[in-house]
Amino acid sequence: MTVGAEADQRTKCVSFSGQTLRLLSTPVFRFGAKILVSGGLLAWIFYRVETAEPSMQIGGGDWAPILLVWLVQSLLPFVQAERWRLIAAILGAKPSFAAAAQNVYIGQFFNQVLPSAIGGDAVRIWKLTRFMPVETALSSVALDRIVALLAVPIILAIGSGMLAQIVPDGPFRWALYALTAAAICGLALLLLVDRIPLPRVLYRSRLVATLLSMPVAARKLFVDPGCLAHTMLLSIFIHAGVGTSLWFLARNFIADVPIAPFLLLAPIVTLVTTIPISLGGWGVREGAMVTALGLINIQPSIALTISVQFGLIMLVVGLPGGALAFIGRSGVDAPASGNVSVNGASR
Numbered sequence: 001m002t003v004g005a006e007a008d009q010r011t012k013c014v015s016f017s018g019q020t021l022r023l024l025s026t027p028v029f030r031f032g033a034k035i036l037v038s039g040g041l042l043a044w045i046f047y048r049v050e051t052a053e054p055s056m057q058i059g060g061g062d063w064a065p066i067l068l069v070w071l072v073q074s075l076l077p078f079v080q081a082e083r084w085r086l087i088a089a090i091l092g093a094k095p096s097f098a099a100a101a102q103n104v105y106i107g108q109f110f111n112q113v114l115p116s117a118i119g120g121d122a123v124r125i126w127k128l129t130r131f132m133p134v135e136t137a138l139s140s141v142a143l144d145r146i147v148a149l150l151a152v153p154i155i156l157a158i159g160s161g162m163l164a165q166i167v168p169d170g171p172f173r174w175a176l177y178a179l180t181a182a183a184i185c186g187l188a189l190l191l192l193v194d195r196i197p198l199p200r201v202l203y204r205s206r207l208v209a210t211l212l213s214m215p216v217a218a219r220k221l222f223v224d225p226g227c228l229a230h231t232m233l234l235s236i237f238i239h240a241g242v243g244t245s246l247w248f249l250a251r252n253f254i255a256d257v258p259i260a261p262f263l264l265l266a267p268i269v270t271l272v273t274t275i276p277i278s279l280g281g282w283g284v285r286e287g288a289m290v291t292a293l294g295l296i297n298i299q300p301s302i303a304l305t306i307s308v309q310f311g312l313i314m315l316v317v318g319l320p321g322g323a324l325a326f327i328g329r330s331g332v333d334a335p336a337s338g339n340v341s342v343n344g345a346s347r
Contacts, residue, residue, distance in 0.1 A: 065248040066309065072248075073317045076241045077104045083147065083234040086227050088140045090220050093132045102324050103127055107141075109321030112280045112314055119280075121145055123325070135210050139217035146218070147228075149274070150187065151235035152267040153180040159264040166261060166295050179271070190218050239267040245313075249306045250298065257298070265292040282311060 081100040088095060095103075106127060107120030114120065121141050128137035156163055156176060167173045194215040202208045222228055243266035247259045272288040273281035289307035290300050 062252055065252050066313065069245040069248050069310070070313050070316060072241055072245050073313060076238050077101065077108050077317075079234055079238055079241075080104045080144070080148075083231050083238075084140060084144045086231050086234075087143050087147070087221060088132075088136070090224055090227055091136050091140055091217050093136050093140065095131075105318075105321035106325045107321065108314075109318035109325060112318045113322075114280070118145065118274050118276065120321075127325075135213035135217075138210060139214045142214055143218060143221055146187075146190070147221075147231045148235045148238065149271060150183055151232055151239055152271050153183045154232065155236060155239060155264065155267050156180065159260075162260060162264055166264070168295075172291075172295075176268070190215055191222065239263075239270065242266045242270060246306060246310060249309055250293075250302070253302045253305070254298065257296075261296045265295070268292055280311075285311060 078101055081097060081104045084104060085095060085097060085100045088100075103124050107124040109120065110123040111118065111120035114123070125134075125137045125141050128141065157180070163176070164173075167176065192215065194212045198208070221231075240263055243263035244259065246266050246269075247257065247262040250257050250262065269285060269288045269292050273285045275284055278284045286304055286307045289310075290303045293303035293306070294300065
C-alpha cells in the first residue's frame with residue numbers, strides 16, 4: 001500500500017471514529033440505550049421469576065388496595081410541593097402552593113416517561129426558569145432531590161436494629177454502610193465545592209457560575225435548622241407513604257405481612273431506582289424490589305408483581321402532570337411580570 005493510500009485509510013478511520021462518537025453522544029442514542037437496558041432487565045427478571053414460579057400474575061389480587069395506593073401516591077406530590085416551597089423560600093423565591101404542586105406533578109409525569117427516574121427534575125427546572133433565575137430554579141430542585149435522598153440514611157439509622165436483623169452480614173449490609181458514608185461525603189463536598197480553587201478562566205463560564213450557586217444555596221438551607229428539620233420530616237413522611245403503599249399491595253398476597261420492614265426497605269428501593277440507566281426506573285426498580293423483599297422472605301413472583309403494579313400505578317398518578325405540561329398555561333408558566341417574588345422582589 002502506498003503512503004498516500006495509507007494516509008487516506010487513516011483519514012477514513014478517524015472520520016468513522018468521529019461519526020461513531022457523535023452518534024453515541026446523541027440524546028436519541030442514549031434514550032434508545034436506556035430503553036434497551038430497561039427492556040433487558042425486565043426480560044431477564046421475568047424469565048428468572050417465571051422459571052422458578054410460573055404462577056406469577058401481574059393482575060392478581062383485590063382492586064381495593066390498588067385504588068388506595070393510587071390515592072396515597074396522588075396525594076404525596078402535594079407533600080413534596082410543600083417541601084420544595086420551603087427550600088425555594090430559603091433561596092428568596094415565593095411561589096404559590098398551587099404553582100408548586102403543578103410543577104411537582106409535571107415532574108412526576110416526566111419521571112415516568114424520560115430516561116432514569118429523575119428526568120422530570122430537568123423539566124421542572126426548565127419550567128421554573130420562566131419565572132425565577134436559573135440559579136434559583138436549579139438549586140431549589142436539586143436541593144429538593146438531595147433532601148429526599150439524605151432522608152434515606154436517616155431512616156436506615158432509625159431502623160438500624162431491625163436492619164441488622166433483616167440484612168445478613170455480607171456485601172449487602174456493607175453496601176448500605178457505604179451508602180451512608182457516601183451520603184455524608186457527598187453532602188460535605190456539596191457544601192464546600194465552591195471553596196475549591198479553580199482556574200480563573202472557568203469562573204467566566206456561565207455554566208460553572210450556575211453550578212457554583214448550588215453550594216451557596218445548600219449552605220443557606222443547612223444553616224437553617226428549622227427549615228432543614230421540616231423538609232427532612234416531610235421527606236421521611238413521603239418515604240413512609242411509599243413503604244405503606246408497597247405494604248398495601250403486599251397484603252393482596254400475604255395477609256399477615258408486617259408493615260415495619262416495608263417502611264425500612266422502600267427508601268432503599270427508591271434510592272436504587274434513581275440510578276440513571278433505565279427508562280423511568282423500570283427494570284432497576286424490579287430488580288431492587290425482588291432483592292429487598294427477598295430479605296423478608298417474600299417470594300420473587302410476589303415481589304415482582306408488587307413492583308410492576310406499583311410502577312403502573314405511578315404511570316397513572318403522573319397523567320395529570322402530563323395534562324398540565326401540554327394543555328394550556330399554568331401558574332408554573334407565569335411570565336416574569338407575574339406576582340412571584342424572587343430574592344425579595346416582585347418579578
